[in-house]
Amino acid sequence: MSQGKKVSIIGAGNVGATICYWLAMRKSCREIVMIDLVEGVAIGKALDISQATSPEGSHTLISASSDYQHISNSDIVVITAGSPRKPGMSRDDLLMINAKITKGIIEQVKIYSPDAIVITVSNPLDAITYVAIKAGNYPRGRVIGMAGILDSSRMETFISRKLGFGYGQVTASVMGGHGDDMVPLPRYSSVNGVALTDLLSDLEIDEIIDKTRHGGAEIVGYMGTSAYYAPANSTVKMIEAILSDSRAVFPCAVLLDGEYGYHDTVNGVPVVLGSNGVEEIVELPLNLNEQHQFAKSVNSVNVLLETLRKNEFFPVK
Ligand SMILES: NC(=O)C1=CN([C@@H]2O[C@H](COP(=O)(O)OP(=O)(O)OC[C@H]3O[C@@H](n4cnc5c(N)ncnc54)[C@H](O)[C@@H]3O)[C@@H](O)[C@H]2O)C=CC1
Ligand SMILES: O=C([O-])CC(=O)C(=O)O
Numbered sequence: 001m002s003q004g005k006k007v008s009i010i011g012a013g014n015v016g017a018t019i020c021y022w023l024a025m026r027k028s029c030r031e032i033v034m035i036d037l038v039e040g041v042a043i044g045k046a047l048d049i050s051q052a053t054s055p056e057g058s059h060t061l062i063s064a065s066s067d068y069q070h071i072s073n074s075d076i077v078v079i080t081a082g083s084p085r086k087p088g089m090s091r092d093d094l095l096m097i098n099a100k101i102t103k104g105i106i107e108q109v110k111i112y113s114p115d116a117i118v119i120t121v122s123n124p125l126d127a128i129t130y131v132a133i134k135a136g137n138y139p140r141g142r143v144i145g146m147a148g149i150l151d152s153s154r155m156e157t158f159i160s161r162k163l164g165f166g167y168g169q170v171t172a173s174v175m176g177g178h179g180d181d182m183v184p185l186p187r188y189s190s191v192n193g194v195a196l197t198d199l200l201s202d203l204e205i206d207e208i209i210d211k212t213r214h215g216g217a218e219i220v221g222y223m224g225t226s227a228y229y230a231p232a233n234s235t236v237k238m239i240e241a242i243l244s245d246s247r248a249v250f251p252c253a254v255l256l257d258g259e260y261g262y263h264d265t266v267n268g269v270p271v272v273l274g275s276n277g278v279e280e281i282v283e284l285p286l287n288l289n290e291q292h293q294f295a296k297s298v299n300s301v302n303v304l305l306e307t308l309r310k311n312e313f314f315p316v317k
Helices: 014-025 039-056 091-112 125-136 148-163 202-213 215-223 229-243 288-310
Strands: 006-010 031-035 061-065 076-079 117-120 143-145 248-257 263-274 277-281
Touching: 006 014, 014 031, 014 039, 014 229, 031 039, 039 061, 076 091, 076 229, 091 117, 091 125, 091 288, 117 125, 117 229, 125 143, 125 248, 125 263, 125 288, 143 263, 143 277, 148 202, 148 215, 148 229, 148 248, 148 263, 202 215, 229 248, 229 263, 248 277, 263 288
Parallel strands: 006 031, 006 076, 031 061, 076 117, 117 143
Antiparallel strands: 143 248, 248 263, 263 277
16 A cells, blocks of 8 residues: 555654554555654664564565654654653643644754645644644644544444444544543444444443543553554554545544634544545534533633743744
8 A cells, every 4th residue: 555655753652653563564655764862762663663574575664763854755744752641640731842842843844844744643632733733834734633533443442342242333433622621422423323322321421421531541540651552553544544545534633714613723623634634624513512512622722722822832923
């Protein structure tokens, strides 16, 4: 699949290296470059992953460096650099440190790979996506935040575990920002076409919604750092949709320009992914309760954007 393509991953930590591993094993692209401040470890991981590919018949070229020159001519740049949270922290606590890191990275990406589509992963995801768009002065469809696929796959897992059947057949939909105010949508969730609302009681669905909202924190509580297998898998889904121009629909964080009634803010909505990045934004009909939840989520992200503005993070135009 997409053999001529090049993907660069900034940050060769848990999420970045796992994305690299999956892309190489799935033969999703021709070349992968990982960039990290800690160059030696990144080079070691690149070698290790390369040596895993041969039995799989993959001929993906994998390298690592701290020098951004190596990302030139990338089709996609994925940003996973920055701090993960520790137990007791919220994603929002990472705002200032990761916003500063992201801004510096975007400056390099604009120099060495100005035409690449950017996928943001670092947290707090929606605000970091906004920073990347503004720092690079990108058209909005070319910077896309990864979170909705992860949150939806967590909800799907909790649903099949609750039901005790339907594993791999559940489709769940989560909109909204990647925080405690995300908006799981049971009305748009089903098990092989059977509506979730016909299979579980309101109380059981509420439990699943709560577990989904706190799915990231649950893992941080167990591991002392955040999840990476499911986040990497979700990112790979986005990369493959873009590289293969599949025009698949996924929930992703994008800059809204009137959709759902909001402007100049980033939030998670269903989008069509293709070779231009976001090809379309899908506007789901939301009932009053869903609209109210989405408004709360937008407000939470806007509070973070306001903090960045107060700290003079964005240059005055
Ligand atoms: N959007 C989502 O759903 C998810 C987001 N995340 C976020 O992704 C980020 C990465 O998480 P992990 O990989 O677990 O962290 P990690 O600590 O394992 O890796 C981060 C890497 O970034 C590197 N780094 C830091 N500053 C850098 C810079 N200026 N330039 C290049 N590299 C730099 C570090 O050396 C490290 O290797 C975190 O912010 C985390 O919160 C994690 C999981 C899911
Ligand atoms: O929970 C975290 O900090 C990492 C993340 O965004 C997730 O796993 O959903």
